[in-house]
Amino acid sequence: MRRFALLLGGPLLVTEALRARLQGYRLLAADSGGRHALALGLPLELWLGDFDSSPPWLQQLLPAPKEVLPREKDLTDGEALVRKALGLGAEEVLLLGGIGGRLDHTLAHLELAFHLAERGIRVELTEGLTRAFPLLPGGHAFPLEAGRSFSLLPFPEATLALEGARWNLPPTPLKATSLTLENQALGPIRVRVEAGRAVLYLF
Numbered sequence: 001m002r003r004f005a006l007l008l009g010g011p012l013l014v015t016e017a018l019r020a021r022l023q024g025y026r027l028l029a030a031d032s033g034g035r036h037a038l039a040l041g042l043p044l045e046l047w048l049g050d051f052d053s054s055p056p057w058l059q060q061l062l063p064a065p066k067e068v069l070p071r072e073k074d075l076t077d078g079e080a081l082v083r084k085a086l087g088l089g090a091e092e093v094l095l096l097g098g099i100g101g102r103l104d105h106t107l108a109h110l111e112l113a114f115h116l117a118e119r120g121i122r123v124e125l126t127e128g129l130t131r132a133f134p135l136l137p138g139g140h141a142f143p144l145e146a147g148r149s150f151s152l153l154p155f156p157e158a159t160l161a162l163e164g165a166r167w168n169l170p171p172t173p174l175k176a177t178s179l180t181l182e183n184q185a186l187g188p189i190r191v192r193v194e195a196g197r198a199v200l201y202l203f
Helices: 016-021 031-040 056-061 077-087 103-118
Strands: 003-007 026-030 046-049 066-068 092-096 122-126 131-135 138-142 149-165 169-175 183-202
Touching (some): 003 031, 003 077, 026 031, 031 046, 031 056, 077 103, 092 103, 131 138
Parallel strands (some): 092 122
Antiparallel strands (some): 122 131, 131 183, 149 169
16 A cells, blocks of 8 residues: 655654654655654655745755745645645555644645545544544444544534444534534444534544
């Protein structure tokens, strides 16, 4: 499987567990996401962007092949990086620094994640502590450990069903609700999206 970790500009907590997980992933970075490569101590296959967010010291310290984009363009550096990964045949994408930090960037990255999922790509977003998964219509199983906290969010509306949790849910139309926040897994959970889109958020 062609697995890519895309380093985006949001916050990222670097841990030994994350470094171990990234073994076997091809690392690409978008602009200021390059700083995460330094923290991870892992080589970058490509560093892409207009580099308006990467200070000179970072560009001097980080040895990586660069692809410079124009500053005036109709897509973000993160979107350009996703396109690059797709062009390289990505089958699984981990968006590091894809959530947390600026709300506008988090929402844009979630839309990117849905774009990938719609193309059949396995995708996850994380800032090193929490994890988010875009859910399209159909059934989804997650092998969670008992006691794991999660929220299930319509994005922006969905008909959702949930099994395997402290508070299960029959098929229910949801929109802008707190009903599905802060649940706990009893073990593996099963989510069914009967209509719309949703996000599973593990914390």
